[in-house]
Amino acid sequence: MLTSPWARSAAGANTYDTAAAAVLPTIYERTTAAAMAAGAINLGQGFPDDEGPQWLLRAAAESITDPTYGPNNQYPPGLGLPVLREAVASHQARRFGVRLDPQHQVMATTGATEGIAATMLAFAAPDSDVLSFEPWYDSYGSIAALAGARLRTVPLSAPDFRPDVATLVSMISEKTSMILLNTPHNPTGTVFTADELGQIVAAARKHDVVIMCDEVYEHLVFDGVQHTPILAVDGAEDVAVAVSSAGKSFSVTGWKVGWVTGSAELVNKVRGVKQFLSFTSGPAYQWAVAQGLEDDRGFFAENQAALQAGRDHLAEGLAAAGLTPYAPQAGYFVLADIAEVTDRPAAEFCLDLARDVGVAAIPVSALTLGNEASADLDRLVRFAFCKERSTLDEALRRLKRSRV
Numbered sequence: 001m002l003t004s005p006w007a008r009s010a011a012g013a014n015t016y017d018t019a020a021a022a023v024l025p026t027i028y029e030r031t032t033a034a035a036m037a038a039g040a041i042n043l044g045q046g047f048p049d050d051e052g053p054q055w056l057l058r059a060a061a062e063s064i065t066d067p068t069y070g071p072n073n074q075y076p077p078g079l080g081l082p083v084l085r086e087a088v089a090s091h092q093a094r095r096f097g098v099r100l101d102p103q104h105q106v107m108a109t110t111g112a113t114e115g116i117a118a119t120m121l122a123f124a125a126p127d128s129d130v131l132s133f134e135p136w137y138d139s140y141g142s143i144a145a146l147a148g149a150r151l152r153t154v155p156l157s158a159p160d161f162r163p164d165v166a167t168l169v170s171m172i173s174e175k176t177s178m179i180l181l182n183t184p185h186n187p188t189g190t191v192f193t194a195d196e197l198g199q200i201v202a203a204a205r206k207h208d209v210v211i212m213c214d215e216v217y218e219h220l221v222f223d224g225v226q227h228t229p230i231l232a233v234d235g236a237e238d239v240a241v242a243v244s245s246a247g248k249s250f251s252v253t254g255w256k257v258g259w260v261t262g263s264a265e266l267v268n269k270v271r272g273v274k275q276f277l278s279f280t281s282g283p284a285y286q287w288a289v290a291q292g293l294e295d296d297r298g299f300f301a302e303n304q305a306a307l308q309a310g311r312d313h314l315a316e317g318l319a320a321a322g323l324t325p326y327a328p329q330a331g332y333f334v335l336a337d338i339a340e341v342t343d344r345p346a347a348e349f350c351l352d353l354a355r356d357v358g359v360a361a362i363p364v365s366a367l368t369l370g371n372e373a374s375a376d377l378d379r380l381v382r383f384a385f386c387k388e389r390s391t392l393d394e395a396l397r398r399l400k401r402s403r404v
Contacts (some may be wrong), residue, residue, distance in 0.1 A: 022273070024261060026138055027366040034351070035360035037152060041395040044350075044360040044377040046186075046332040048386040052252040053292075053299045060255075060288035069287060076283040078275050080108020087290035088259050098231045098271040104264035107271055108286055110278040111214045111256035117143050118274035119241050119260060120178065123210040124149040128177035133163055134374055135367035137186050137214065149177060155374045156335065159326055161188035166198050169203040178210050183218035187367065188335060188383045189328020191221060193227040200242035201230070204239045210266070211240040216258075221298045221330040222308040241266050246289040248332070249295075251303060251386075255285040308334070310392060317396030318383065332386040335364060339379045346381050353381075357402040359395045 002295045025033070031044035038081035060298050063069040065334070070081075077086060081370065084103040092098040093316035099167055102105055124130050134142055134153040144151040179200060183192035197213075204211050213230035221227050230240045245258035270340070315325040315334050324337035338349050346363035354360040364380035385392065 001249060005198055005251065014263075024273055024347045027362055028138075031350070031360050031362050035202065036352045038353045038354045038360070039133055040358045040360045041391060041398070043383045043385075043387065043392075043395055044362045046248075046384050046386060047253045048251040049065045049388040049391055050251055052250050053103075053297065055297060056250055056252065056288055056292050060284050060293070061285040061290045063284040070283075071298065072284040072287050074283070076108075076280050076286060078280055079271065080249075081281070081283055081286045083106055083259055084257075084259070084286040084290040084293075087293040088239075088261065089143055091293040092229070094232075094262065096227075096229045096232050098229055098261075100231075100261055101264065105259045105261055105267055107267050109245075109258040109260055109279040110279075111247060112214065112243050112258040113139055113278055114256075114274065115243040115245070115260045115270075116140070116212065116214060118244060118270050119146055119150075119212045120144060120180075121273045122269045123178050125177040125213070125263045127175075129175045130178045131168055131171055131172065131176060132180035133182070134184070134369060135170070135364050135377055137182060138179070138367055140180050151369065153369055153374070155377060156185070156188050156190060156369075157376060158335075158380070161185070161190045161326070161335075163190070163192060165199045169199065172207045173204055173208060176207065177211050178212060180212050180214070181230065182214040183230075184215075184221055184330030186214075186217065186331055187333045187362075187364065188326075189331040189333060190223050191227055191329045194233065195228060196401060197228055197236075201233045201236045205235050209239065211236070213240060213242050215242055215329045218244055220304060220332065221259045221305065222311065225329045227330070228389065237263050241270060246285075246292065250289070250299065252285075253386040255282065255289070257282055257289045271317075280316050290399045307386060309386065310389070312388065314383060314385040314392055314396070314402055317392070317399070321396065323381075332384050333382045333384055334385055335380045337379055338381055345378055350381060357396050366402065 006241040028045045035042035063072045085106040088106045089100040120143040128143045128149045130149045130151050132153050133156050136267050141151050152244040154164050218227050229240050230236050240263035247253040318325040318336045322341045326335050346365050350363045362382040364377045366372040
């Protein structure tokens with residue numbers, strides 16, 4: 001079953017079963033396994049069909065085998081290769097006007113997921129509240145639970161999925177240790193505005209609360225919408241840590257090269273945790289990603305255009321199949337409301353979809369607390385459009401033929 005370790009207690013509180021989570025694969029892994037077992041097209045897990053730009057792949061291969069590129073097969077420094085940290089700082093300054101000291105304000109991580117985990121374990125105090133919007137990237141809930149903290153959320157509601165900043169701010173109390181943000185947002189595709197971020201930063205400063213902002217989709221923004229990094233917001237440097245990675249930006253999700261940026265003080269606290277997770281990883285990939293960040297050779301724009309076309313194609317096809325799609329501002333995913341075709345919960349719908357129709361997708365309910373506030377999200381399904389046109393065409397053909 002596509003279930004979750006989150007449960008609703010008799011007292012009405014949201015609880016997280018860490019024992020269940022320890023043996024239960026993530027919803028992404030379970031969906032991919034279900035797709036493989038059923039021979040279904042996998043529009044669930046967010047990985048592209050293509051393998052990233054060839055020049056970037058060659059750079060990684062050369063960095064492994066050619067000693068002139070450095071000793072890239074042994075432990076790199078714990079903070080990451082200097083060339084990568086410098087490239088991240090240069091990229092943020094050129095693209096967004098964010099100035100960072102690469103020696104003290106940038107740390108490489110084993111993908112954004114490790115960066116998220118290390119940051120939350122550094123700042124989410126036991127018995128504290130961690131605030132976020134839902135749905136979310138599922139590691140937020142798991143790591144909050146591992147830290148002994150409580151996750152409390154505000155739903156992002158259709159049709160526009162804009163963050164209710166006033167409600168989030170009203171939930172800050174003396175028990176709050178962290179605020180988790182994700183912009184561009186997974187899975188809704190919402191891009192938070194500078195004003196929305198500014199209000200949250202002001203509240204965090206007032207209450208001495210740390211913000212972690214997950215920005216892995218920073219280069220996958222459509223329709224001329226502008227991404228605002230959290231560290232570009234006035235006052236954020238004192239309270240905010242940003243997490244990003246190369247996986248989504250360069251379509252190399254398996255490389256697991258991420259980074260954490262922020263003030264030297266905050267990054268150093270995250271380092272204190274990160275060094276006991278993976279310690280360090282992937283110097284050859286780090287070296288290659290540094291080359292890409294310094295000069296993407298037009299890949300970001302090309303990839304953005306291709307993804308936007310895929311988004312539009314998938315949304316049109318889902319509508320033709322009877323669903324109600326919501327076109328995202330960014331990311332890899334279209335959310336679709338299934339209420340017009342079934343009254344079943346999205347989790348049941350997705351099981352039948354993979355087994356009987358041959359298309360795998362993810363129920364948005366798996367990315368929520370499952371409480372009354374998030375009930376409207378239970379009829380939404382997440383479909384990935386970071387696929388070849390032929391893959392999307394076949395998936396849509398199956399959906400239309402089955403009349404889901």
